[in-house]
Amino acid sequence: MKNNIAVIGLGSMGYGIATSCLRSGHLVWGVDTNIDQVKAFCSQGGQATTLNSVIDKIDVVVVVVLNSVQTEEVLFGQEGLVENLKPGTVVISCATVAPTFAIDMERRCKEFEIFYLDAPISGGALKAKNGQLSIMASGVKEAFQHARPTLDSISETVFELGDEAGTGSAMKSVNQLLAGVHIAVMAEALTFGISQGISPDKFVEVISKCAGTSWMLENRAPHIVNGDYKPHSSINIWPKDLGIVLDVALESKFNAPIATAALEQFRTAVDMGLGFEDDAAVAKVYAKSANLSLPKKNDV
Amino acid sequence: MKNNIAVIGLGSMGYGIATSCLRSGHLVWGVDTNIDQVKAFCSQGGQATTLNSVIDKIDVVVVVVLNSVQTEEVLFGQEGLVENLKPGTVVISCATVAPTFAIDMERRCKEFEIFYLDAPISGGALKAKNGQLSIMASGVKEAFQHARPTLDSISETVFELGDEAGTGSAMKSVNQLLAGVHIAVMAEALTFGISQGISPDKFVEVISKCAGTSWMLENRAPHIVNGDYKPHSSINIWPKDLGIVLDVALESKFNAPIATAALEQFRTAVDMGLGFEDDAAVAKVYAKSANLSLPKKNDV
Numbered sequence: 001m002k003n004n005i006a007v008i009g010l011g012s013m014g015y016g017i018a019t020s021c022l023r024s025g026h027l028v029w030g031v032d033t034n035i036d037q038v039k040a041f042c043s044q045g046g047q048a049t050t051l052n053s054v055i056d057k058i059d060v061v062v063v064v065v066l067n068s069v070q071t072e073e074v075l076f077g078q079e080g081l082v083e084n085l086k087p088g089t090v091v092i093s094c095a096t097v098a099p100t101f102a103i104d105m106e107r108r109c110k111e112f113e114i115f116y117l118d119a120p121i122s123g124g125a126l127k128a129k130n131g132q133l134s135i136m137a138s139g140v141k142e143a144f145q146h147a148r149p150t151l152d153s154i155s156e157t158v159f160e161l162g163d164e165a166g167t168g169s170a171m172k173s174v175n176q177l178l179a180g181v182h183i184a185v186m187a188e189a190l191t192f193g194i195s196q197g198i199s200p201d202k203f204v205e206v207i208s209k210c211a212g213t214s215w216m217l218e219n220r221a222p223h224i225v226n227g228d229y230k231p232h233s234s235i236n237i238w239p240k241d242l243g244i245v246l247d248v249a250l251e252s253k254f255n256a257p258i259a260t261a262a263l264e265q266f267r268t269a270v271d272m273g274l275g276f277e278d279d280a281a282v283a284k285v286y287a288k289s290a291n292l293s294l295p296k297k298n299d300v
Numbered sequence: 301m302k303n304n305i306a307v308i309g310l311g312s313m314g315y316g317i318a319t320s321c322l323r324s325g326h327l328v329w330g331v332d333t334n335i336d337q338v339k340a341f342c343s344q345g346g347q348a349t350t351l352n353s354v355i356d357k358i359d360v361v362v363v364v365v366l367n368s369v370q371t372e373e374v375l376f377g378q379e380g381l382v383e384n385l386k387p388g389t390v391v392i393s394c395a396t397v398a399p400t401f402a403i404d405m406e407r408r409c410k411e412f413e414i415f416y417l418d419a420p421i422s423g424g425a426l427k428a429k430n431g432q433l434s435i436m437a438s439g440v441k442e443a444f445q446h447a448r449p450t451l452d453s454i455s456e457t458v459f460e461l462g463d464e465a466g467t468g469s470a471m472k473s474v475n476q477l478l479a480g481v482h483i484a485v486m487a488e489a490l491t492f493g494i495s496q497g498i499s500p501d502k503f504v505e506v507i508s509k510c511a512g513t514s515w516m517l518e519n520r521a522p523h524i525v526n527g528d529y530k531p532h533s534s535i536n537i538w539p540k541d542l543g544i545v546l547d548v549a550l551e552s553k554f555n556a557p558i559a560t561a562a563l564e565q566f567r568t569a570v571d572m573g574l575g576f577e578d579d580a581a582v583a584k585v586y587a588k589s590a591n592l593s594l595p596k597k598n599d600v
Contacts, residue, residue, distance in 0.1 A: 192554055
């Protein structure tokens, strides 16, 4: 089944989602404040007219923005979409947000007879581009039904986590707690290894085959070996996402000391001016503190 | 080539190593203060006479004890082996110890013309039993040569990390830093998930397929799901191993805040009387702190 889909936010994730929808034969509008991204998307077959002029044709809205503030602005702000969408449209909300925020958005969408799918994504820009994301989704049965053709176009795996918003975002928070800590502790262990005479490339060769490995270690440690901090996913993501995790934890009186320690390392990285570098650059916090040298680009 | 091998320490790792050596056709003596373990090993084909009576026949000594104190006692204590071994024998030392300790042992063995292989092991009891350990080894060329038939019998992978003792132990410290943190943060994330309405089995199902996964998560989280804390590897390992990591780090003026936070959780677990439970029981520290229920045995 082909849908008319609006993708709001054409960053690296949103752009991949939008083009994956195009490949499946849907009619897709791309919306972004960055005009160059919109033009690029149109050159790939995306629709060029403004969303307002076609609002009553839209079946599915995929919101792929940075955070809860932007999500709320898109849905209910000055140029708020939800009040203008035709009843029965589904909003697929992909940003990492607190579960309570997702629950609130679902409630407010329902007032306009709009279905809301709490649908945080995992997998990174390459998987977004290839339509192979993992999606941690929760929402009413109709939200899943209406979203299905779009989900099929953009994902490899959809975890169906229940019939109300919030659970998807809770699972994403759990995943981000682990992912953020695993990146920071990879940097901690790799630089500790340097201090003991173990080179970063030997670290990757050995540890990736031992019990100390993680998905993030295998994905990010090579960036340090190659001295390449071009951002696949930036340092700036982590004060935000671990901040959400710890806000949610605090509300539940849940003590998360390891996530807290990792957050501190990412905040220090931001303070060092590394916010827009790849998140593997958190290794520079450790290297600076212990006066160690990391590989330069093309050292290897 | 068949060797005459003495395995000192028949705990879960040493017993697996000793029986793997037997399977390869070596003549193997097993030594342990626990007589039942020695009897069991003899019933599998292990040698029954005392080590002293055959000391001049031994080609290889594998030391699989708990820590550096026990390793030193075995090699140089009251009934010290090294002075009685025939020159050219190799000692394969498997305990997790500080790199400086390994360097010291190598030096002292050399005084008796005994080769020393700094050879910490990774992989757990099952891989020990199956002769599929990973070994992080360093030492002189002759130490590797003399140890080779034994290494081939007990390991799937031998990482050759250099020609002097210390580097093997350094790599093991790096691995243990990661492994310990990954167990503790798995427990942190799993219990955080419970606080947000995510069941432990759903946690394992989803996260093991997402970017938040780790080797330890996939290995240990099922113990929590099953409420089964029979020790595969006990809580008590971690104050010891993370303690070594942090001692080494301190000597190198290396700051490891995430390992420090994880160590604190394991120490709290010991204080709660959980030292001899499986290390996944660190989840009980979080559950108690946040007043959450973990699955009971046979709940699932």
